[in-house]
Amino acid sequence: MAMKEVVLLDSWACPFSMRVRIALAQKGVDYESKEEDLLLPKSELLLKLNPVHKKIPVLIHNDRPVCESLVILQYVDEVWNHTNPLLPFDPYQRAQARFWADFIEKKTFETTQRVWATKGEEQEVGKKEFIDHFKFLEQQLGDKPYFGGDSFGYVDVVLIPFYSWFYAFETLGDFKIEESCPKIIAWAKRCMQKENVASSLPDQEKVYEFVLAYRKKLGVD
Amino acid sequence: MAMKEVVLLDSWACPFSMRVRIALAQKGVDYESKEEDLLLPKSELLLKLNPVHKKIPVLIHNDRPVCESLVILQYVDEVWNHTNPLLPFDPYQRAQARFWADFIEKKTFETTQRVWATKGEEQEVGKKEFIDHFKFLEQQLGDKPYFGGDSFGYVDVVLIPFYSWFYAFETLGDFKIEESCPKIIAWAKRCMQKENVASSLPDQEKVYEFVLAYRKKLGVD
Structure with missing residues (x-):
């Protein structure tokens, strides 16, 4: 076939x-x-x-x-440029969106790994970096509903998947992201109300079980 | 003013x-x-x-x-989309160009640092990685005059600046890039024949002097 x-x-x-x-x-x-x-x-x-x-x-x-x-x-x-543009039309706004997507790519993923794939002192450093990076993102989001402004766009798509790992980060790292970044949590919940997002992300507790298995595979536990 | x-x-x-x-x-x-x-x-x-x-x-x-x-x-x-497009028009070709630019960004720069900013065993590892990465690029270039095909484009712009550091890499690392990657060297010389490239890149020996000063600043020498 x-x-x-x-x-x-x-x-x-x-x-x-x-x-x-x-x-x-x-x-x-x-x-x-x-x-x-x-x-x-x-x-x-x-x-x-x-x-x-x-x-x-x-x-x-x-x-x-x-x-x-x-x-x-x-x-x-x-x-597929006929509907729901991810990147904005204006070149300066496009550059800003690419900048923040690149920031998430370069900084956030590596830091999340330190939170879920380590323990002890390395994990503590990872947690601090994680919060520092997410505070940059919280500041960039500001009071806008989405990183893309009024509509869900490129940076939102790039970042929101990590939300499905938040329960694993918080449980393994013993911290609450909302305490430092309440706007990020509110934004994530807003994104999750969109059917296209909710149907693309797995359950947070299922991810936590997967992360536990992955830590074993990596020899962390 | x-x-x-x-x-x-x-x-x-x-x-x-x-x-x-x-x-x-x-x-x-x-x-x-x-x-x-x-x-x-x-x-x-x-x-x-x-x-x-x-x-x-x-x-x-x-x-x-x-x-x-x-x-x-x-x-x-x-x-400034009226002349000399950097990215190709076709979405698939654009994706390929972005992929290789990202490869250079993620892999090549870090590796070049290991060649010029270290010594001893770490430098040897860096040299091997450097050649490995440039062989990927050599393979991608193939027999085309430029990474962008017949015309000088995005990936060419992203990669060619490193050529001005090649003398420093080779002198500090005691190796010849041309021995492993002759097509890359031929491509670099081809790019350097373009006035817009040649006038934007400094002299290789001047870069070498700068790198020696930078190594001192970093405490390598």
């Missing part, structure tokens, strides 16, 4: 895959999800389609792979 | 600033360069305009700052 026109090498708990799931949902694109199990060795298909980074997500569109979630999001936005 | 419409917080030896200088030259944009001395404390203007990363380059356009070189390049390409 031929593959669908759009296929996603996906994994339910992977925040980067969630970004693509949200974007495809926002664009109304019908696709086939091929699940990679992050606790098992990588599939031959993944190694073949992303030989450089060997990472999901990979979007396969008309048999051609696109790798790296931020690259995929911009591709999706440009190909 | 009022600032020019376009100002670049710049530094002559900084590869990221060189990217922006090339892009502005390709677009024919007249601008004022404000030099930051990388061996001195950061200027107040830089700290004010890029409070998140505190890094050059910063492009100031009509008094508004744009930070991070890849974000700036895309901004420049979108604002």
Whole structure:
């Protein structure tokens, strides 16, 4: 049987895959999800389609792979440009959105890893950095409903997947994100009221169970 | 006196600033360069305009700052879209260009640092990684004249500034990049024949002198 026109090498708990799931949902694109199990060795298909980074997500569109979630999001936005734009139209606003997406990419993910994949002193450093980075984001959000302003856009899609890991971060790190970043929590709850977001993100407690298994795999516990 | 419409917080030896200088030259944009001395404390203007990363380059356009070189390049390409496009028109080709620019950003810079800012075993590891990464780029370039195909484009702009550091890498690392990556060297020489590139890149031996001073500042020597 031929593959669908759009296929996603996906994994339910992977925040980067969630970004693509949200974007495809926002664009109304019908696709086939091929699940990679992050606790098992990588599939031959993944190694073949992303030989450089060997990472999901990979979007396969008309048999051609696109790798790296931020690259995929911009591709999706440009190909399916008839509805729900992710990036704003104005070049300066686009630059600002790309800047904050890049900030999340460079700073936030590494820091979240220190919160969930370590313990002891390293985890304490990670928690402090996590809060510092999210305070930058809280400040950038300000009193706007979304990072994109009045409408849910690129930076929102890039950041919201981490919300599904917040329960794991808070439980393993023994801290409450809301105490330092109440606007981020309010924003996340606002995003979760959108069907395309809620249906693309897994349950927080299910993610917590997955993280416990991942910590075991990494030898942290 | 009022600032020019376009100002670049710049530094002559900084590869990221060189990217922006090339892009502005390709677009024919007249601008004022404000030099930051990388061996001195950061200027107040830089700290004010890029409070998140505190890094050059910063492009100031009509008094508004744009930070991070890849974000700036895309901004420049979108604002001055009348000539010499950096990114290709086709969404898939654009995604490929963004993928390789991201690869250079994530992998190559860190590795070059290991070559010029370390010594001993760490430097040996850096040299091996450097060659590994440039072999990926050599393979991607293939027999095309430029990464962008027949015309000089986004990935070329992102990568070529490192060429001005090659003499420093080779001298400090005691190796020859051409032995492993002859196509990269031929491509670099091809790019250097372009006036907009040659006039935006400093002399390799001057960069080497700068790198020696930087190593002293970092306490490597």
